[in-house]
Amino acid sequence: MSHSHNPFEKQAPIPNVKHIIAVSSGKGGVGKSTVATNITLALSKKNKVGLLDADIYGPSIPRMMGALNQQLSVNQDKKIEPIVRYGMKLMSIGFMVAENAAVVWRGPMLFKAIDQFLRDVHWGELDYLVVDLPPGTGDVQLTLAQSVPISGAITVTTPQNIALIDVKKAIDMWERMNIPLLGTVENMAYMIAPQSGERIQLFPKGELDAYLDSKKISKIGEIPFHPHVSLGSEAGIPIVESHASSTEAQEFFKIAEKIREKLPV
Amino acid sequence: MSHSHNPFEKQAPIPNVKHIIAVSSGKGGVGKSTVATNITLALSKKNKVGLLDADIYGPSIPRMMGALNQQLSVNQDKKIEPIVRYGMKLMSIGFMVAENAAVVWRGPMLFKAIDQFLRDVHWGELDYLVVDLPPGTGDVQLTLAQSVPISGAITVTTPQNIALIDVKKAIDMWERMNIPLLGTVENMAYMIAPQSGERIQLFPKGELDAYLDSKKISKIGEIPFHPHVSLGSEAGIPIVESHASSTEAQEFFKIAEKIREKLPV
Numbered sequence: 001m002s003h004s005h006n007p008f009e010k011q012a013p014i015p016n017v018k019h020i021i022a023v024s025s026g027k028g029g030v031g032k033s034t035v036a037t038n039i040t041l042a043l044s045k046k047n048k049v050g051l052l053d054a055d056i057y058g059p060s061i062p063r064m065m066g067a068l069n070q071q072l073s074v075n076q077d078k079k080i081e082p083i084v085r086y087g088m089k090l091m092s093i094g095f096m097v098a099e100n101a102a103v104v105w106r107g108p109m110l111f112k113a114i115d116q117f118l119r120d121v122h123w124g125e126l127d128y129l130v131v132d133l134p135p136g137t138g139d140v141q142l143t144l145a146q147s148v149p150i151s152g153a154i155t156v157t158t159p160q161n162i163a164l165i166d167v168k169k170a171i172d173m174w175e176r177m178n179i180p181l182l183g184t185v186e187n188m189a190y191m192i193a194p195q196s197g198e199r200i201q202l203f204p205k206g207e208l209d210a211y212l213d214s215k216k217i218s219k220i221g222e223i224p225f226h227p228h229v230s231l232g233s234e235a236g237i238p239i240v241e242s243h244a245s246s247t248e249a250q251e252f253f254k255i256a257e258k259i260r261e262k263l264p265v
Numbered sequence: 266m267s268h269s270h271n272p273f274e275k276q277a278p279i280p281n282v283k284h285i286i287a288v289s290s291g292k293g294g295v296g297k298s299t300v301a302t303n304i305t306l307a308l309s310k311k312n313k314v315g316l317l318d319a320d321i322y323g324p325s326i327p328r329m330m331g332a333l334n335q336q337l338s339v340n341q342d343k344k345i346e347p348i349v350r351y352g353m354k355l356m357s358i359g360f361m362v363a364e365n366a367a368v369v370w371r372g373p374m375l376f377k378a379i380d381q382f383l384r385d386v387h388w389g390e391l392d393y394l395v396v397d398l399p400p401g402t403g404d405v406q407l408t409l410a411q412s413v414p415i416s417g418a419i420t421v422t423t424p425q426n427i428a429l430i431d432v433k434k435a436i437d438m439w440e441r442m443n444i445p446l447l448g449t450v451e452n453m454a455y456m457i458a459p460q461s462g463e464r465i466q467l468f469p470k471g472e473l474d475a476y477l478d479s480k481k482i483s484k485i486g487e488i489p490f491h492p493h494v495s496l497g498s499e500a501g502i503p504i505v506e507s508h509a510s511s512t513e514a515q516e517f518f519k520i521a522e523k524i525r526e527k528l529p530v
Contacts, residue, residue, distance in 0.1 A: 027323060028400055029294010029423075057401065058292060060427050135293055136322065158294075160499050162325050196461035204496045231469045234425050 008146055014118055016125045017050075019151040019263045021182065022144060024174075026166025028135040031187040032156045033060045034233045035223065036132040038249070039154070041240040042256035044088045047127035047265065052117055053092030054144065055134045056110075062094040066236025070095055079122035086241055091121050114143045127265040136166075137173040145177045151263050152182035154220070159189055161206030171217065182262055183220030184212055185255065191225040192247075221255040223248055273411055279383055281390045282315075284416040284528045286447065287409060289439075291431025293400040296452040297421045298325045299498045300488065301397040303514070304419070306505040307521035309353045312392035312530065317382055318357035319409065320399045321375075327359040331501025335360055344387035351506055356386050379408045392530040401431075402438040410442045416528050417447035419485070424454055426471030436482065447527055448485030449477055450520065456490040457512075486520040488513055 014020070023036040033055065040051040053061035062068050065085045072095050073081050082089035093113070123129060131150075134140050144150065153174045157167035167184065174181055186208060191200040202225055212219050223229075226248050232239040240249045279285070288301040298320065305316040318326035327333050330350045337360050338346050347354035358378070388394060399405050409415065418439040422432035432449065439446055451473060456465040467490055477484050488494075491513050497504040505514045 027293045029292060058431055166323055193458045193463050193465060196463045198458050198461045201492055204499050227466055234469050
């Protein structure tokens, strides 16, 4: 990259949106979208929030929010109206293409799509816009960082070392882009069997804590696995809404408090 | 694509390798590499087998097979000698680059790397070469199909509908390439709590069975979740080796039998 080219030269804030928060993971299947959904919903209890599903390869927010097959409308200012669920504003590529259609966008097309999500949606006044990114360290992450100032990034992982390899890559990426790390969420950290109360370590504890300590990155949440979390995602009613007093939901409320402390509005 | 260009024109078998089996998944985190590892190990009890880790973005076979930091050697025929573990021949990009180094290969470079894995490794005589592919429906899958005749593909998924969306894409891809589907493995199908014996549906059952029935695709395995499966992957001793009589390992042995029936040697 030559010195004359600034990759962030097109970067501009979204008017009236105070903080943009990126939620990413090193690998798929760690529950990133479930975590993004529940954190956003927890934030919405005290703040004005939006959730942008930028996982263009596998958008799952419409299903998780009970908003499949919603029709988008364009207002008189020619802005796209977000879908509203549980008091949150939602936008997803899933509202634009069929759920099982593959979307392969690269380079300028990708930049244009992300830009449209950010600029051409009527977000209105928001304290926090949470962006659910695809897994990995690819073009969408870079495109987002080039388009808007990101106040902070959250990385999601599961406990075992095989997942740690990948979350390290995600953390490295945010550091290279000088984006503050709000912290790491350890998802499926353990499980309490619903009937017997037996504690089960689904995935073996690896060196995640030692790694985060060495990097001075805070672990902002430790979410136990509970079947009602995945059932809630499947049924379109996130557990922060359906089981607000559960251990899992309470963890999401704690994460929301930590975000409010780190990114005051 | 013009009619004059045959995407499979470079396709050639690997001498002395009878069947190449592709293991793929629609999304990450469904246990694809764990399934590929244990199926291959189960096959190895009666057959000569190799396992090629073609997940160039996140190679996990070296760790799962207890073969981290192995040095590769080149023999007098200038072929790369595979690493041998539990009687299986292994090759992985993980033996060539550091575990946490990101590899981004596209187009001709990718084709060359896959070609080298297939042609420049001293596989010797094999009944089955199992290829562990990256998640999704990308360039590596296409490159493999262009390079060698694939006898059959196995897709791995978890039970819930959010995962089904993605496995459908993987199945569509194999069908478009006219590659026979050996079947779908439902991983983490349910769990029996290790102490109390309580049955737990970790992920809600979706419409996977109905979808497979409608497509006449067999479900060749239903693997329960057990912490010793992920612990085995983490520790480098797959459960087919460490807990051969467990329900989980027995499921892998059944899958191996079905593969032998569908692809006799």
